[in-house]
Amino acid sequence: MKNFGHLLVKEIKELVNKQLIISLAMMILIFSFIGNVTKKEIKKAVAKQKIAVLDLDQSELSRNLIGTLNMANFIIEEQGGEKEEVIQKLRQSDLGLLVVVPPGFSQEVANFKPVEVETYSYLRGISISGTRTSEVVKTLLNTTNDFLSNQYLKKRLPDINPAEIKSPIKNREFIIVKDRMAEGSSAAVIGTLYTQSYLLPIILMMIIMYSSQMVITAIAMEKQNKTLETLLTVPISRQAIAMAKMLAAGLIGLLSAAIYLYGFQMAFSFPTDELSSVTGGLAPILKQLGLTIDTQGYVLFGLSLFLAILCALSIATVLGVLAEDYRTAQSLNIPLVFLILVPYFISLFADINTMSLPAKILVLAIPFSHPFFAMQNMMFGHMGMFWLGLVYNFIFVTVMLIWTARIFATDRVLTMKLKWGKKKVVL
Amino acid sequence: MAVLEVEGLKKNYGQLQALKGISFKVDQGEIFGLIGPNGAGKTTTLRIIATLLTPSAGRVTFLGFDLKKNPEKFREKISYLPEEAGAYRNMRGQDYLEFMAKFYASNQEEIKEYVSRGQQISDLGVRLKDKVGTYSKGMTRKLLLGRALMTKPALAILDEPTSGLDVINSLEVRETIKSFVKEGISVLLSSHNMLEVEFLSDRVALIDRGQILDAGTPQELKEKYQAPNLEIVFKSSVRSGL
Numbered sequence: 001m002k003n004f005g006h007l008l009v010k011e012i013k014e015l016v017n018k019q020l021i022i023s024l025a026m027m028i029l030i031f032s033f034i035g036n037v038t039k040k041e042i043k044k045a046v047a048k049q050k051i052a053v054l055d056l057d058q059s060e061l062s063r064n065l066i067g068t069l070n071m072a073n074f075i076i077e078e079q080g081g082e083k084e085e086v087i088q089k090l091r092q093s094d095l096g097l098l099v100v101v102p103p104g105f106s107q108e109v110a111n112f113k114p115v116e117v118e119t120y121s122y123l124r125g126i127s128i129s130g131t132r133t134s135e136v137v138k139t140l141l142n143t144t145n146d147f148l149s150n151q152y153l154k155k156r157l158p159d160i161n162p163a164e165i166k167s168p169i170k171n172r173e174f175i176i177v178k179d180r181m182a183e184g185s186s187a188a189v190i191g192t193l194y195t196q197s198y199l200l201p202i203i204l205m206m207i208i209m210y211s212s213q214m215v216i217t218a219i220a221m222e223k224q225n226k227t228l229e230t231l232l233t234v235p236i237s238r239q240a241i242a243m244a245k246m247l248a249a250g251l252i253g254l255l256s257a258a259i260y261l262y263g264f265q266m267a268f269s270f271p272t273d274e275l276s277s278v279t280g281g282l283a284p285i286l287k288q289l290g291l292t293i294d295t296q297g298y299v300l301f302g303l304s305l306f307l308a309i310l311c312a313l314s315i316a317t318v319l320g321v322l323a324e325d326y327r328t329a330q331s332l333n334i335p336l337v338f339l340i341l342v343p344y345f346i347s348l349f350a351d352i353n354t355m356s357l358p359a360k361i362l363v364l365a366i367p368f369s370h371p372f373f374a375m376q377n378m379m380f381g382h383m384g385m386f387w388l389g390l391v392y393n394f395i396f397v398t399v400m401l402i403w404t405a406r407i408f409a410t411d412r413v414l415t416m417k418l419k420w421g422k423k424k425v426v427l
Numbered sequence: 428m429a430v431l432e433v434e435g436l437k438k439n440y441g442q443l444q445a446l447k448g449i450s451f452k453v454d455q456g457e458i459f460g461l462i463g464p465n466g467a468g469k470t471t472t473l474r475i476i477a478t479l480l481t482p483s484a485g486r487v488t489f490l491g492f493d494l495k496k497n498p499e500k501f502r503e504k505i506s507y508l509p510e511e512a513g514a515y516r517n518m519r520g521q522d523y524l525e526f527m528a529k530f531y532a533s534n535q536e537e538i539k540e541y542v543s544r545g546q547q548i549s550d551l552g553v554r555l556k557d558k559v560g561t562y563s564k565g566m567t568r569k570l571l572l573g574r575a576l577m578t579k580p581a582l583a584i585l586d587e588p589t590s591g592l593d594v595i596n597s598l599e600v601r602e603t604i605k606s607f608v609k610e611g612i613s614v615l616l617s618s619h620n621m622l623e624v625e626f627l628s629d630r631v632a633l634i635d636r637g638q639i640l641d642a643g644t645p646q647e648l649k650e651k652y653q654a655p656n657l658e659i660v661f662k663s664s665v666r667s668g669l
Contacts, residue, residue, distance in 0.1 A: 006529050010515075017517060226513035230571075233477045234530040235502040411480045415440075 003236040004244060011248035014221075015214055020252075024259050031263030038267065051097040051137070054079040054086050059106035065117075065144060069099070072140055087120060096122050097137060112152060117141060175289060178381045182288040192282050193291060193379075199261070201372055204305065205344045206260050208368055211253030211309055212316035212340075213333050218245050219320030220329030229414070238408035245320075246313040253309075291379050300386070304374040307393035311367035312336070314400035321407055322418040332418070343369035353382070364389065367396045430455050430582055430613050431476065436485035438471050438637075445471045447637040448485065453582065453613050458604070460628030461617040462657060468637040469617035470510060473586050476615065477507035490581060503531070506580035510587040512571050516560035520551055520570050523559060524577065531578040541577045548603055549573030564591045572600060576607050583607070585616040589623060601627055621657040631657065633664050640664040 051074050055062050070076050079086045083100055090098055098120040108115045119137055153162035175186045222228040231241060286292050293301070315336060323329035346352060346363055352373050355363065363369050370389030377386040407413055431453040438446040446468045453459040461469045474480045476487055478498040487494035489501050514523045521542070528541035546555060549569045551562075559567060568591055575583055588604065589597040604627060608614055618624050624631055625645045632642040641648060641664050645657055652663040 003530055006526075010526055014515065014517065225516060226509070226511050227515055229474075229479060229509045230507065230512055230527075230574075232479055233502055233505070233507040234527065235499060236530060237499070414479060 003234075004240045007236060007241065007244040008248055011218060011244050012252065015218065015248055015252045020256070024256060027260060028263045028266075031267040035267040048073050048075050049097075050075045050077055050095055051099060052077050052079050052086070052090055052093075052095045053099045053101070054081075054083060055101045056083065056103040057101050057105035061106035061109060062101045065101065068144065069137075069140060090120075090122065094124075096124070098122075099137065109148060175285070177289040177291060180289050182285045184282065184285040188282055189285060189289070189291070192286070199264070200375065201344050201347045202264065203257055203261050204308075204368075204371055205340055207253050207257040207305075208309060208312045208340050209253075209337060210256045211249045212312040212336050214252055215245055215249035215313050215316040216320040216323065216329045216333050216336075217326065218249060219317065220323040220326050223323065224325040232413065238413070239405045242317055242404055242408045246310075246317060249316070250309055250313055290381070293375065293378060297375075297378050300378065300390075301371065301374050304371040304386075304390055304393070307390065307397055308368050308371045310397045311393055311400065312340070314397060314404050317404050318400070318407060321413055321416050324417060328418070339366050340368050342366060343372040347372040347376075352376075364392070367393050428455050429453065430490055431615065432486075432488045433472070433476070434486045436472065436475065436487065437483045438468075438475060438480065439483045445637055446475075446482075446485075449632075449634065449637070449639045450485075451632050451639060451642060453615050455613055456608060456611045457629045458608055458614040458616065458627050460624035460631040461615070461634050462619070462621050462624045462631055462661060463617075463634035464619055467634045469619075469634055470586055471637075472634070473507070473584050473615065473617055476501070476582075477505060477584050478502055479507075504581040505584060506575045506578060506582075507584045508571055508575040508586060508588060510590050514559045514567060514570055514574075517558060519558055520549070520555035520562070521546070523570065524549075524555075524574060527574045528577065544579075545573040545577030547573075548576050548607075550599070565593060565596045568592055569596065569600070572603065576603070576612075579610065579612060581613065583612060583614045585614060587618050587620075588616060589618075589620070597623070621661060625657045633657075633661050635661075635665055 051069070053066055053069065053076050055066060055078065066076060066078070077095065079089075079098070086100075087098065100118040100120070102116060102118070105115055105117070149166070150162040153160070153165055157165070172183065173185055174181055174183050175189055219228075222231065232238065316333070319332040319336065320329060323332050343363060343366055346355075346369075352360060352363060352369075370386075370393055374386055374389065377383065377389075407416065429452040433452070434450045435448045436446050436450070437444070437448050449468070449472065451459070461472060463469055471480065475482050476489070476494070478494065478501050482494070490504060492500040494501060514520075515526075518526065524542045524545040525538065528538045528545070532538040532541055549555070549572065551566060551569060551573075554562070554566065555570075559570065562570065568589075572585075572588060575585065585604070589600050592600060601623065604614060604616075614627075616624070616627065628645065630642065630644050631648065633640040633648070640661075641651075643651070648657065648660045649655070652660045654660045654663055
């Protein structure tokens with residue numbers, strides 16, 4: 001045990017090198033920079049925005065419309081003169097939007113004729129605030145339309161509620177999950193679940209990829225630097241050597257993933273008040289539908305993740321033994337990365353439960369798939385699938401660890417090579 | 428008294444028979460040399476005794492322990508210097524010695540003692556404070572020799588100990604090995620440089636194509652084959668078809 005700890009420290013020191021520290025520090029800086037820029041853009045988008053308005057009608061109704069715009073978080077800069085001149089003039093300014101109220105606006109409205117309010121958006125780049133301005137104006141015009149149409153209807157049909165004429169069909173939406181039911185918007189529930197869990201596959205992918213790459217590299221470097229033979233003759237068991245490498249890679253992989261995640265959150269986290277306002281109302285619905293994870297659920301998820309990491313580490317260890325040097329190790333890591341990317345993309349863009357049986361079997365045969373779908377399986381009551389995944393990964397890990405231990409205990413750790421030319425593995 | 432006994436050792440790599448049943452003994456405080464051309468089976472023999480490879484047949488005992496049953500006992504008491512060995516490039520020379528010493532030592536004092544001996548044997552002076560990645564091939568070899576001998580193993584297995592060294596460094600290494608044995612340690616070494624083995628070894632075995640052709644002290648062999656040196660002895664033994 002003393003020698004294992006001693007070797008583990010060495011393995012960690014070997015992995016935490018200048019390149020790793022610099023790349024992680026750079027990643028934090030880049031994420032921090034992206035985060036600052038994004039947050040500034042969001043602030044700009046949320047803050048009061050200046051828009052130009054050209055009122056060619058100068059009626060009570062047009063003044064009311066401008067007043068409403070003013071109250072709706074816009075700073076109005078009124079323009080005067082000919083339309084073409086104003087459009088031309090604003091090209092030189094920093095104003096992003098011009099709203100033109102046409103002459104005869106109030107007259108046309110009074111005669112129940114459709115009126116065109118023109119908006120001119122000045123695109124000076126692609127930014128969140130740029131897109132938001134025109135969206136808000138559209139919403140505002142829709143609201144105004146709604147208000148005016150309600151007024152017309154009240155004039156013509158004073159005994160009927162205008163809303164009942166405009167929307168004669170009402171919708172009460174219910175969501176059913178297994179044997180539970182709740183009233184609410186399914187789109188909102190799915191949106192919330194997606195928002196809450198979008199980070200999970202990224203973290204999983206990063207942990208598994210980092211750990212496996214590190215263990216492959218660690219073994220390949222021992223071979224390349226001709227230090228493996230000496231290490232194998234010191235008084236420490238071969239299994240301990242393999243385990244120390246796996247554990248060190250797992251720990252550093254976990255640390256790297258945590259740092260990446262921190263950076264990622266810094267860059268792309270939504271303002272908390274906005275997020276809580278979205279999820280806050282849905283929390284009772286989610287609870288009623290059983291779409292929340294309790295402590296036991298998180299423990300089970302942790303177990304699933306732990307087994308998947310062990311799978312990746314044991315496969316990577318065998319691949320590391322096959323590699324003769326660092327370059328070969330990088331090539332051998334590519335198929336493993338693809339195996340990790342398959343469940344990652346499927347978890348983002350597809351539903352494993354609706355896939356065809358052969359495709360489903362193929363995906364679930366990849367041991368890394370199971371934690372990607374574990375949360376979903378637990379929330380939607382597919383516990384059979386969850387336990388099957390856990391048992392499958394446990395068997396996979398046991399077989400791989402026994403195989404890895406046997407490789408390290410025999411000549412194979414030195415003689416096993418992947419011969420590219422002959423395309424066969426020499427055991 | 429023999430510290431190491433090898434009996435009928437065989438090793439097959441698939442169809443290839445690398446060792447065809449070799450036997451020899453190494454006594455305490457003795458330097459035993461294996462000489463032969465490249466591919467004769469020297470390194471395979473040393474790797475088996477160093478517990479890196481498993482024998483296909485035969486028996487190896489070290490201080491009474493059987494290799495197949497107690498490989499860990501071998502690892503505790505032997506030290507192996509491979510022909511093409513390296514050290515961790517990101518470690519300083521001194522840290523490398525300390526790292527290796529910790530596997531064998533049972534307390535801090537022993538670690539200090541081993542490291543101090545390793546520094547003395549490697550004779551790298553202030554360069555021990557530099558990273559191994561900055562060392563020349565000769566310096567790395569001296570560091571590794573220091574590592575192999577610092578723990579005073581019961582048996583030091585040295586595969587081509589002067590490989591890659593210039594004349595001066597080779598002479599120094601040979602002197603180090605000679606003086607080391609005076610402290611009662613046994614050495615099993617291999618080399619294709621027969622003059623080096625003749626200078627170092629108390630007894631030698633001539634090995635070719637996985638078989639030991641003959642064994643004895645350099646003097647005995649030279650007299651037997653009426654040869655001025657071991658190179659001629661080896662040539663004669665191969666011709667006589669032993």
